[in-house]
Amino acid sequence: MTQEWGERARYWRDRLLVSVRGRATVISVGVTALFLSVILVLGLLLVRDWLENRVARSTESTAEHITFDFLRRGGEGVLTTGSIPTRPGDAPLAQIVSTDSRTVLAASASARGMPPLGYIRRTSGKLVIDEKSCPDFIPGCAWVFGMRARTAPGGQDVIIVAATPLPGLLSVWALPLTLALVLLALLALVAWWTWHTIGRAFTPIDRIRRELADLDARDLDQRVFVPQTHGEIQALGETVNRTLERLEEATDRERRFISDASHDLRNPIAGLQMQLELALEEVDEETRPMIRSALRDTERLNDIVIDLLELSRLDARAPQPVEPVDLAELARREAERRTDGARITTRLEPGVVVRANPVRMVRVLGNLLNNAKRHAESSIEVTVRRDAGMALLQVLDDGHGIPPEQRERVFERFARLTESRERDPQGTGLGLPIAREIAEIYGGSLTIADSAKGACFVMRLPLAEDGGSR
Template sequence: MSVLVFLGVHDLAMSERQQEIVLVNLHVGRLIRLGTLPPVLPPQKVAAVQVVDETGRIVSATAQMMGKPLMADFAPEDEFGEAHGVTCSVPGHEGTCMNVVVTRYYRDAGDWLIYGADPVVPWYVNPVLVAILGIGSLLVVAATALGTYRIVGRALAPVDSVCRELTEITASDLSRRVPLSAHRGEIRNLAEIVNETLDRLQQAVERQRRFASDAGHDLRSPITAMRAQVEDALMHPEDTDWVKTSESVLVSLDRLQAIVTDLLVMARLDSGEKVAHDYVNVAELVRTEVGRRFRGKRIVLDLQPGVVVSGDRLQLLRLLTNLLDNAERHATSTVTISVRRDGHEAVLEVIDDGEGVKPEQREIVFQRFTRLTAGREKDKQGTGLGLAIARDIAEQHGGRLTIEDSPKGARFVLRMPLLAPRNPA
C-alpha cells in the first residue's frame, strides 16, 4: 500500500514539476512577444532556461547557463508545440538528471525554442513524506497485527478450551465432555464431533469393562468347580471315585472351553475385521446345517429357493447354529425354520414351540453373558454368548436380528439385504 502511495505522489509531483517548467517557458514567451527579453534572464522558479532563435543561436539564458551549450538535443516536431524529456547531461548540472520541457514559440521570421529544465523528482519525493508514510505504515501494520491476534485469539479460544478439556479427560473419567461454543460454526461442529466420539469411546470402554467382568465371573465358576473337586479328591484319595471325578472335571473343562471359544469369536467381531463377501444361498445353508444335526426335536422346514445374500459363509453358519441351538434347547417338541424374500430383504425365521420370551426381555437376551432363569435350568453349561454373537454377526453383515411376536414360543427373525441369484451363464 505504501508503494502505491509513493507511486501516486511521485507521479503527481512529476506532473506539477513539468507544469512549473511549462509556466516558466510561457513567461519567457511573453517576454519575447513584448520585446523585453533580456540576454540574461533573472532567476526563475526552475533551475535552468535557454532561448534559441531560428538560426540555433542561444539569445537568452539564466545566469548559470550563460556561455553553456544547448542543454538538450531534442525539439518538438514541426506540428507540435511542446516536447518533454529527461537528460542527465545538462551543462553546469552534470550528474543530475533534469526534466526538460521544450516549448515552440512561433514567429514570422522563424520559430524560436524555449528550453526549461529542473531536477527530476526523486522516488521518495520528500524525506518528510517518507517519514510520515513509514511511521503510518508501521502503525497500520501494528494495528492490523494486534487486531488479527485478538480476532484469531477469540476465534480459537473454544479450540483451546476443547484441547484443555481433552488433555484432562482420562479413562477413569470418560463422562466429561468438551464445552460447546455459543455460536454455530466450524468450532461448534468440531466440539460436537469430539463429544460424539467421547460418547462412543465411553460406551466402548464400559462395554469392555462389563465384558471383562462378566467373562471373569463366568470363567471363574468352572475353574472354581474343578479346583474344589480336585482338592476334595486329594484330601480323601481313598474315598474318591476317580473316574467320576474325572468326568466332572471334563464337564467343567467343556464349559470352560466353550466360554473361551465364544470369547475369541466376540474378540474377532469386536475388532472390526473385514467381512468376506461370499455368495450364500440361505436355503442351502439351512439344509446343510439341519442335515448334520442330531434330531433331538422335530424340525420343520419352509425354504423358498433362490434367497441369496452376500457375506461370510462361516460367520453366517455360526449365526444359524446359535439360533438352532437356542431353539432346540427351549422347544417343547418342534422347531420351525423358514426362509423367504420380503421386498429387498432375505428373511430367516427360527421358531420354537417353547415358553417364549417376554416382550420386556427381548433385548436383554442379546446382551453378553445374559442367561434367563429358564435357560440356566435347561442348559447349565451355556455361556450366555450365543445370541450376542448372532446379533453381532447380523449387524456386521448389514442386517438385524430381533425377536418378534409369535402365537407360541420364541420367534427369532434375521433380515439381511437380498442379492439377485447368479446368472448360470
C-alpha cells in the first residue's frame, strides 16, 4: 500500500510539475492567486471603509437626535424616567452618562444594564467621541459616537453616547475567512479551466502519440491523424506523416535490396559449395583441411543468406498459405531427426492443433532445437500441451541458462551472447529473432521462462478452432 501511494504521489508530482499541462496550470493558478489576493484585499478594505463610514454617519445622526431631544425637553423627561426614546431606525444602543463616566443616567431599552459605552476625560478638553470600540459586554465591535453637553438644562454636565454594531464581515475572523473562500472558489475555477483548455488543445497530440506508439517497422504504411487546426499541431501531424513516408520508402528499398541480394547470392553460393565438395574428394591430405574450412564458411554464408531472405519475407509480411498443424506430431518428427548430440525427450499431448504455415513451424522448432543443442550439457526436453486456451510448445535444455537481464537481448537480430559465440562461432544470431517473428505473425509469442536449470523457451499460439477441442 505504501509503495502504491508513493507511485501515485510521484505520478501526480510529474503530472503537475513536469508536464506542460501541469506546469501551465500551476503557473496560471499561482499568478491568478497573487492577482486575486491583491484585488480581493483591496476590495474588502474598500467595503469595510464604506460600511464603517455608513455606520458612523448613522450613529452620529442618532446621537444628535437624542441630544436635540434632551436639550429640547430640558432633560426632565429622560432623566426622570431613565429611558431614552429613540426613533425607528436609530441605533439600538444609546446612553446618557455622567461626566465621570461611572454612572449611566439613562439608556435605551437595548442598552439597559450595560456599563458606559464611552467616556470623555474632563482634562482632555474633548467634546466628541467618534471611534470604533470592541467592549467585552457586546458581541463583536461597534461604532461609538458621543457628545458632551456642558450647557444642559438644570446645570447638568453629561455625555450623550450612541453605538451601532459593525457588520460581521469586519470582525477579526470573518474577513480572512471570506477572503479565503472567495479566493479558493476563483482559483478552483481557474485551475479547472486551464487544465481543461490545455487538455483539449493537447488531445490531437495525444492521439498522434498513441498512433505512433502502435506503429512498428512493419506498419510504416500507416499514417497518423492530422487535426485541421491550421497551426503548429497540424504542422506536427503533417511532418510526422512525411517522415513516415520517407522511412517507409527507405525500409522498402532495404527490403528489396536484401531480398534481391539473397536471391542473387544463393546460386553462386550453391555452385561454390558443390565445387568445394567435389574438390574435397580429389585433393591430397594436406589440402583437405583447408577445403573443409572453406566449405564450412560457405555453408555458414548460405545459412546467413537463407536467414536474411526469411527475415525479408517476415518484415514484408509476405502471405504464406496456412493450414492446421499438429504441434505434437511436428515436434515428434523433428526430435527423431536429431539423433546426434544431446538426448531429446518429449512430452507430447495429442491433438494440439494450430493454424500456421507448416514450413515456418518447422523452422521455429528447428531453430529452438538447434539453440538448445548448442547449449545443453546432456539432455533436451520438448513439451507440447494445451495451456489456458492456447497451444504451448516448450523447449528446455540443461545448460547454464540465460540471465534474466539478457533474455530479451537474445531476440535481437545478430545479437549473440559470449557463451553462444564460444560454443558455435559459425552461428548467425538470426535463429531466435526469426522464431519470435513467426510466432507473432500467427498471433502468438515466444519468451524465455524461469527454470531450475538451463534455458526454457516457451512459444504460445492460438489453438485452431477445428482442433482446439479434440
